[in-house]
Amino acid sequence: MNNGEMKRKDFLRVLLGAPVFGAAMGQTASTLQGAELTGIAGREMRTVDEVKTAAFAEQVTDDVGRTMLGALSYLGDRLGLFKEMADMDQFTARDLAKATGYNQRLLEEWLRGMVSLQYVLYDSIEKRFSFPPGHAAVLADEDSPFFMGGAIEYAIPAVLATQNVMEAFRTGVPITPDIFHPDMWEGIERWSAPMYRHQLVQNWLPVMPDVLKKLQEGALVADVGCGNGRAMITVAHAFQNTRTQGFDVYEPSIEKARTNAREAGVEGRAEFLVGGTGDLPRGQFDLITNFWVVHHYSHPVKEMEAIRQALAPNGSYLIMEDPLSSEPNEAINPQGRLGYGASTLACLHDSMADNGVGLGVASEQVVRRLGRQAGFGSIRRLPLDDPYIAMYQLKG
Numbered sequence: 001m002n003n004g005e006m007k008r009k010d011f012l013r014v015l016l017g018a019p020v021f022g023a024a025m026g027q028t029a030s031t032l033q034g035a036e037l038t039g040i041a042g043r044e045m046r047t048v049d050e051v052k053t054a055a056f057a058e059q060v061t062d063d064v065g066r067t068m069l070g071a072l073s074y075l076g077d078r079l080g081l082f083k084e085m086a087d088m089d090q091f092t093a094r095d096l097a098k099a100t101g102y103n104q105r106l107l108e109e110w111l112r113g114m115v116s117l118q119y120v121l122y123d124s125i126e127k128r129f130s131f132p133p134g135h136a137a138v139l140a141d142e143d144s145p146f147f148m149g150g151a152i153e154y155a156i157p158a159v160l161a162t163q164n165v166m167e168a169f170r171t172g173v174p175i176t177p178d179i180f181h182p183d184m185w186e187g188i189e190r191w192s193a194p195m196y197r198h199q200l201v202q203n204w205l206p207v208m209p210d211v212l213k214k215l216q217e218g219a220l221v222a223d224v225g226c227g228n229g230r231a232m233i234t235v236a237h238a239f240q241n242t243r244t245q246g247f248d249v250y251e252p253s254i255e256k257a258r259t260n261a262r263e264a265g266v267e268g269r270a271e272f273l274v275g276g277t278g279d280l281p282r283g284q285f286d287l288i289t290n291f292w293v294v295h296h297y298s299h300p301v302k303e304m305e306a307i308r309q310a311l312a313p314n315g316s317y318l319i320m321e322d323p324l325s326s327e328p329n330e331a332i333n334p335q336g337r338l339g340y341g342a343s344t345l346a347c348l349h350d351s352m353a354d355n356g357v358g359l360g361v362a363s364e365q366v367v368r369r370l371g372r373q374a375g376f377g378s379i380r381r382l383p384l385d386d387p388y389i390a391m392y393q394l395k396g
């Protein structure tokens, strides 16, 4: 080191030798504490604190590892490994290979990766793996209110779109939904279905007593951006006197929604149509819902105006979005990482299409502003004790 300057080679040695990496390669960060790093790759750079830098390098190592282990989780979901392990007590890779018919060597490495993430546990004395019931509730049990397999299934198709997204960065031309692997749509369905099954009727509707009463008596409901239809199937199932219609611009989702409705035995009261707010008749609906859809709208005020006009007198418009703030420093949390990741790789592109506004994450501030611009007189955030979603009731 000369006059506080450090060459790239020495800089990397500091990082690699730092205690956080465990290996004692060359000088450690602590032995160099107080030194200034003012040069990297021959370029001038601002003075950095090497201890903080080493800690940040550790964070990035962890983040890269978790990115790759996200793909390993996808294997666990798609290959049915989580479901298989949920039925096993303590087991070896051989047991899992026997139960699944998959390659033992690959399973062994996968299991070690899952242990590094602590999704799977390992008993070093017994030399056996285990999958706790609480983990199975999150990763294997589709009926559990905690099930996250859908989010895992969604994430990898989103990441696979990265090359296309790079092109969108260069050209400003957003990607289109057809480029995603079909698992993306099934992932959204499996992600949102447990919320509808466990919360829509039990928790969300009771905080809107007027809406609940109408649904019990017999109402007409529309869900715009219905995806594979799980929300309306849940409503049709719970309220025998109510009729529902789901609209979505993505045709394969409508086909899947129709199949789902048939299988659930509610096809007579859960109709699904390719379309959007432009297809809603005026003044008809007691309730119109947008579950995770407002942030997709390219012209949200126009869409929300059409929804207001389609409501029957005293009808309600229900919006569900992520509970994220527009202030970046308030999104330094798991929801922020998930929300901004999904938005950059997928959702924002819908909102940039057709010279759209490019909404991005729809925070409470944004929902309120759009609602006012679309002419809604009353906008209420529902008092729900749920860290994963924000719900709003709007009235004309």
Ligand SMILES: C[S@@+](CC[C@H](N)C(=O)[O-])C[C@H]1O[C@@H](n2cnc3c(N)ncnc32)[C@H](O)[C@@H]1O
Pocket (backbone or CB within 6 Å): 188, 189, 192, 193, 224, 225, 226, 227, 228, 229, 230, 247, 248, 249, 250, 253, 275, 276, 277, 290, 291, 292, 293, 296, 297, 298, 350
């Ligand atoms: C994140 S998904 C949510 C799907 C569904 N609501 C759920 O909770 O499972 C967003 C959906 O909105 C649909 N969408 C996007 N823009 C739309 C528009 N302008 N009109 C109707 N649907 C739209 C997409 O095709 C996609 O199915």
